[in-house]
Every structure is written in structure tokens, then in C-alpha cells.
Amino acid sequence: xxxxxxxxxxxxxxRNIWVNRMMSLASIGIxxxxxxxxxxxxxxxxxxxxxxxxxxxxxxxxxFLEDSADDSTVSLVQTALENNENVDSxxxxxxxxxxxxYSEIVPESLMQSLEEDKEEVFPLSFRITLKDLSKIDQTIxxxxxxxxxxxxxxxxxxxxxxxxIKRAVYICGLGIVVILLxxxxxxxxNTIKVTVFNRRKEINIMKFVGATDLFIRMPFVVExxxxxxxxxxVAYLLLWGGYxxxxxxxxxxxxxxxxxxxxxxxxxxxxxxxLFASFAAGGIMVGVFGSMIFVRKHLKV
Amino acid sequence: xxxxxxxxxxxxxxxxxxxxxxxxxADGEFVFIVGSSGAGKSTLIKLxxxxxxxxxxxxEVNGYTVNRLKRRQIPVFRRSLGVVFQDFxxxxxxxxxxxxxxxxxxxxxxxxxxxxxxxYILSLVGLASKARCKMxxxxxxxxxxxALARALVNNPKLIxxxxxTGNIDPELSYEIVDLLNEINKVGTTILMVTHExxxxxxFNHRVITIDNGSVVxxxxxxxxx
Numbered sequence: 001x002x003x004x005x006x007x008x009x010x011x012x013x014x015r016n017i018w019v020n021r022m023m024s025l026a027s028i029g030i031x032x033x034x035x036x037x038x039x040x041x042x043x044x045x046x047x048x049x050x051x052x053x054x055x056x057x058x059x060x061x062x063x064f065l066e067d068s069a070d071d072s073t074v075s076l077v078q079t080a081l082e083n084n085e086n087v088d089s090x091x092x093x094x095x096x097x098x099x100x101x102y103s104e105i106v107p108e109s110l111m112q113s114l115e116e117d118k119e120e121v122f123p124l125s126f127r128i129t130l131k132d133l134s135k136i137d138q139t140i141x142x143x144x145x146x147x148x149x150x151x152x153x154x155x156x157x158x159x160x161x162x163x164x165i166k167r168a169v170y171i172c173g174l175g176i177v178v179i180l181l182x183x184x185x186x187x188x189x190n191t192i193k194v195t196v197f198n199r200r201k202e203i204n205i206m207k208f209v210g211a212t213d214l215f216i217r218m219p220f221v222v223e224x225x226x227x228x229x230x231x232x233x234v235a236y237l238l239l240w241g242g243y244x245x246x247x248x249x250x251x252x253x254x255x256x257x258x259x260x261x262x263x264x265x266x267x268x269x270x271x272x273x274x275l276f277a278s279f280a281a282g283g284i285m286v287g288v289f290g291s292m293i294f295v296r297k298h299l300k301v
Numbered sequence: 302x303x304x305x306x307x308x309x310x311x312x313x314x315x316x317x318x319x320x321x322x323x324x325x326x327a328d329g330e331f332v333f334i335v336g337s338s339g340a341g342k343s344t345l346i347k348l349x350x351x352x353x354x355x356x357x358x359x360x361e362v363n364g365y366t367v368n369r370l371k372r373r374q375i376p377v378f379r380r381s382l383g384v385v386f387q388d389f390x391x392x393x394x395x396x397x398x399x400x401x402x403x404x405x406x407x408x409x410x411x412x413x414x415x416x417x418x419x420x421y422i423l424s425l426v427g428l429a430s431k432a433r434c435k436m437x438x439x440x441x442x443x444x445x446x447x448a449l450a451r452a453l454v455n456n457p458k459l460i461x462x463x464x465x466t467g468n469i470d471p472e473l474s475y476e477i478v479d480l481l482n483e484i485n486k487v488g489t490t491i492l493m494v495t496h497e498x499x500x501x502x503x504f505n506h507r508v509i510t511i512d513n514g515s516v517v518x519x520x521x522x523x524x525x526x
Contacts, residue, residue: 005406005409008406008412016394019394020394201390202392202394204390205390205391205392206403206407207376207379208350208379208384208386208390209379209380209384209403209404209407209451210376210377210378210379210380210404210407210408210455211376211407212373212376212407213376215407
């Protein structure tokens, strides 16, 4: 194919968008709507996951050391915790710190009833947060097996609940995105089908003047690429604006009690690149393959 | 040259559109094909354009054995023909110039040659001043002349005209056939399908009559009868 023919076909694709502008607008509208729905579902799913993840990190377990534990035992436990793959973070709590924390929650009268050397009552301990709460039982076992550990207190019931919620959010999010994708493909396939059907006479004429299948398809493919890309840009900008506005609104209006919880909402900039790349790739692919498949039907002349 | 050797066409629904047709049209001839509605004229054109394949027999056109063409050879074969249809089959979203240039673009002709050839052909059919007009700004006769220009622009050896005057006024019909006549004088073979006997009678050309799928008459002196 000559360079001039190639340029002509690209120009034809772009020209066709303008010539069939109502249909092009309808296609863009449908593509944008579908991308917005899928994008919103993805953002919702990411945020719910993020919130559950935040709850997960707030769940601490406490590992108490044996009374006889000395500095070398502490450093041994510390090393073992550092090497444990499921331990996200940990903090050593001395007897003095434990007493201080205890005294904040226990009435003063009760504290006074304790004998002298009150701090000796409290064992040395480590406060530990986990990366994956679903492995809490396994991790408890691992920590309990570290020499010098007397006992591990862990909120296993809470962990089970949080893990269950997390799994449910993941499955629901995935399910919604898959359903929306399927619906989107059906709608877009029909839109392209109608677009191509409206121009079947044009395709027929091209065949009778000796155009090859590639020559006929090219402008449709170019059209598909351009419509897909424009739709991706529009959907991205709308989602960006809408999501950022909503995020600001929620964070400003939220009561102080949940403010720290809402801080974990994902800012748009964090997912922007991936979202735009997915929209653009999805839009272009749907445009290209849709055009190729549905034009094919009319090429058999 | 066109040669039909014992060609039959039976459609899937059992309709026998053509029955054992033998036909030969030499290079440079002007031939009318006449017949009533349903006689088999359209099937004959479809077979010539390789829109359909015969159920039996062989069709040769411009050196191609049409019924044996592979799918990828069809575009190349069609470029050796010029086709004019009753409903013009012009692309409504393109102007006159682009409709004609389109036939050159599909054959990979350079832009420079297109700029030289299209205005020349448009002046031949008397539409040089309407090059930038859209199809809905032209009369039926003018649209048919655009279709004729598109058929001519590739300099084909054969022009197939399927009822080219079916959608235009009688006085303009004569003009179109006269234009085809002029094209024939420079050596292009013309095959024109029509049911307008009065029009055919005005020109002294070979006339093949088809009835019920068979060639029932093939006369060089049809106009004098």
C-alpha cells in the first residue's frame, strides 16, 4: 500500500466520524457511560478494600514474654518477629509502659491497692500488627513457638469477621465489574453493529469498484480507534472530576470520629495512570475488534 | 471478451434463474441485454460481477475465469470492469470528485495521477463544474453521469451497465446511452441491461433477449425489425 493511500485511509476514518457525527456522538456517549460505570465500580471496590485493610491494621495482638525474660530474650524475640513474613509492625512494651497504659484505664483506687514495685506485675510484651489477618492462627502458632514467649493474646473473632468482609468485598467488586464488562460489551457490540449496518451500502459500493477487504476495513478501524480514545479521555476526565469532588465532600462533611477512617480513601492520582491506560486500551480494542468483526459480515459480496 | 459456456444458476430456494446459457461478446462490441422482469438479467449481471457463482458452466471475462476466482482475486478482477447501476450506488457522504477518485484510490493510484485523471473524466461526462457538489445537489441524470465517470476512470476494457436509465427521465436516458455509445467508439466493450425497448430501438446494436432464464434471441438487426 502506498503512503498516500495509507494517509487517505486515516483521513477517511477521521472524516467518517464527522460525516456520521450523530452516530459517532451516540457511540461516544455509550462508551463513556460504560467506562464511567466500570470505573466507578473499580474505585468503589478499591476504596472498600482500602477501608477494610485499614480496619485490619488496627487489629493488634499482644505477645507476652516470660517473667524470666532478659534483654537477650527480648532481642531474640525481636529478631524472630522481624523475620516473620506476616508481621507488619511491632512495638516493644516495657513493664513501665505497660503500667502507664494500664493506669489510664483502671480506676486509681484499684491501682493504689497494688503493692510496691507495681511494674513487676506487668510482663514485658510486644504489640504486633499483621499484614494478612486471614493467617492469624498460623502466625499465633509461630509466635508462641519463639523461645521466651509466654502467651499470645489475639482478637481471632474480629480477625475472622474482617477477613470475611474483605473476601466479600473482593468477590462482590469483581462480580460487579465482570457483569458491567459483559453488559458493556453487548451494548457496544450492538452500537458498532448499527453503525456498520447504516453504512452497508457504502461497503457494497466499495466492493464493486474493486476495493480490497483491508482497504474497506481500515477507515472503520481508524474510526474505532479514535472513538475509543476520545471516549476514554472523556470518561477519565469525568471520573476524575466527579470522584475528586465526592472525595473532598465526604472528607469535609464526615464527623471527627470517622475522619481517620476516611483518610484511607484512595486519592484519584493513585489510580489515575492505570485507570486511563485501561480505559484507553479497552476503548481502542473494542473499537478495533468490533469494527473488524461487524464489517466482515458485509464484505462477503 | 465475455464468454458464457453452458451456464446455469439455481438458487438455494430452487429457483432456476439461468438455464444452459451460451453467450459470447467480442471486445469492442456494444450489446443490449433485454428481457422482462424475472427473466434472468440480474442474475446474469451478478454472475458477471462475481457476486454469485454459477451452479454449472464456465464464465470468462477479460481473461479471468470468473467462477474459479479466489476471494482475494475478486477485487483485482473487478478493477478491470466499470459498473453502472440503476440506483447509481454513489457514496452520499462524498462529493462528485471524491466519488470518482475513490475508484482510483482503491487501485493504489498516486494522488498526483488522481488529480490529473478525475477532472479529465468529469469533463468528458460534462460535470467538470460540479466536482465539489454533494450527491443530493445533483439530478438523477447527473448522478448517473457521476456513476459513469467512476466506471470510466480506471480505463476499463468492459463497462457493464445494469438498467442505467431505470431511474431517470426518458430524455436524459437517451443522453446516457449516447454517452455509452461514444465510449464504445474508442474501443470499450459495453454490456447494457435494460427493459426499455424503445430506447434500444434508437441505437443500432446487437440485442440479446433473455426469457425464463434462457437466451431466446440474439440479433444484430433488432433495431430494424
